[in-house]
Amino acid sequence: MPEATPGDSRNGVQIDLISGARMEGLTSMEKIRLILDGVRDGNIVVLEEGLAPDEESKLIEVTMTEISPDEFNGIEIETYPQTGGSSQGILGRIMGKESTKKLTVIGPANQIETLHKDENLISALVSRK
């Protein structure tokens, strides 16, 4: 089966499924750039293992600096809720038990709308540009 070229995405919506292994060697800013470059091109980015809280904070900050009227309104982001929350807290982190791994879906705010979300399911409506 021939591989689609990026140009074909004009006829549909490109979805980038990014593995944890692909993200592992990247710095925080490289991860954020990878996500935002994809989203700004109109792609839906799915991260197998999500971002650390600090990276999520920087993602919001960088997204804000890139918002431009009539061009880019920001992002829609969904992850499964982290069960257990902070109950592990400092001890969990010291013991290395804390996990930030959570499937994360990120898309352009004007193209993705969350229809339903619970602990096990994210249902989203994606529209073309």
Added chain:
Amino acid sequence: MGLFTDLRDSISRAVDRMFSDAEPKRIGIYGPPNAGKTTLANRIARDWTGDAVGPESHIPHETRRARRKENVEIERDGKSVRIDIVDTPGVTTKVDYKEFLEHDMEKDDAVRRSREATEGVAEAMHWLREDVDGVIYVLDSTEDPFTQVNTMLIGIIESQDLPVLIFANKTDLDDSNVKRIANAFPQHETVPLSALEGNNMDEVYGKIAEYFG
């Protein structure tokens, strides 16, 4: 015995002075847009200093710069707690100027407001990572708390090991549901209040003194 008592009292006074002279803790008021953060900041500031922090509005993103009210001294049970209140812009992952047009705003004003709002959110995130010692997370108790922004923000605050209190605001409204907020974030204490009406402020100040004192 008298000498020992005098010495003990003297040390106790010195310790009290040392703590009262300590730098006030910076408490960031965070939450989504229109949760009532500025109304709360103004309520606290007016109750203890007589001044307000900033203007309030039903239009989202009225607060577009973090505003600090310094040296707010709150007295509880004979003790006093000194804090700096930092009222921050509502955190979001998207800002569309067209939403402001619905509030009878001209396009130029709406675009300017959205630009300032994005700068304000970025600033608020920076404050959270670098410059606050504790967080009051304000939620509108008439709204669903299970949003991605709330989940992310609480996660970010927890990862910084900052003490956090969740305030379920707008309890004066009929649709208020404090239980829903308490269930959403069971790992944190939820305090109901109406910042607008000044309901339950005694408990609010008690908790602030307990958590941030």
